[in-house]
Amino acid sequence: MQRHTNGAERGSDVSFIVGLILFVVVIGYLDAGLPWPRPWKREG
Amino acid sequence: MVAGHFGLAAGVKATEQRAPLWALMLATAWLDVLFGPLFAIGIEDLRMLPRGGYGNVIIHADYTHSLVGAAILAVLFGAVAAIPWGTRIGVVLGAVVFSHWLLDLVVHRADMAILPGNLGDLPRLGFGLWRAPVASALLELAIIAVGSYLYWRAAVTRTREAGATPVGRAHLLGALVFGAGVVVLGLDLFVPA
Numbered sequence: 001m002q003r004h005t006n007g008a009e010r011g012s013d014v015s016f017i018v019g020l021i022l023f024v025v026v027i028g029y030l031d032a033g034l035p036w037p038r039p040w041k042r043e044g
Numbered sequence: 045m046v047a048g049h050f051g052l053a054a055g056v057k058a059t060e061q062r063a064p065l066w067a068l069m070l071a072t073a074w075l076d077v078l079f080g081p082l083f084a085i086g087i088e089d090l091r092m093l094p095r096g097g098y099g100n101v102i103i104h105a106d107y108t109h110s111l112v113g114a115a116i117l118a119v120l121f122g123a124v125a126a127i128p129w130g131t132r133i134g135v136v137l138g139a140v141v142f143s144h145w146l147l148d149l150v151v152h153r154a155d156m157a158i159l160p161g162n163l164g165d166l167p168r169l170g171f172g173l174w175r176a177p178v179a180s181a182l183l184e185l186a187i188i189a190v191g192s193y194l195y196w197r198a199a200v201t202r203t204r205e206a207g208a209t210p211v212g213r214a215h216l217l218g219a220l221v222f223g224a225g226v227v228v229l230g231l232d233l234f235v236p237a
Contacts, residue, residue, distance in 0.1 A: 015231035032065075
């Protein structure tokens, strides 16, 4: 992750923020609709 | 490196299917998420090299991206995740947090401390692939491609086995993971410095 020392955005700042939104929020939300095994169902 | 981390998390989802994808994605970015506020208050630092742009940076993230610091943060992340989801998912998510340090080790110049705060002034680590930005970008692209393929294949298989959800959704998500990875890599490469 790269940042300006003056706080202005650069390529990696933009890509990091866009990446977080796309992968964690959007794709993470859509993925939850697939029939994956649920995490809270403990094995055994 | 930004997009490569997300690509790796997508690949992990294919083999550890009980782990929520959003948690895997958050885990893979966790060291950078913590870097943000520490940078803002001046505890961690970076210096752009004269050329600027993709990979032309020296990062002194001596707490979040030190070897021992990253290991501690990975254990903490995994321990918290294990509370609701069990030990196995906790271990997987902790490993994904630490994978961030391993991938950064490949691309960073020798700017990664071993101990938090660079205690003892030990030699800094980093193989420096960022000196060859084309190779570094191709490595990221390869991780995205492999990770999204593994995710897509697992999503389609799981959907067909369940027989309830249309398979088209799995195809769409596979394409979204790959496309988002390419977009994020493109932003990293081409947004002006």
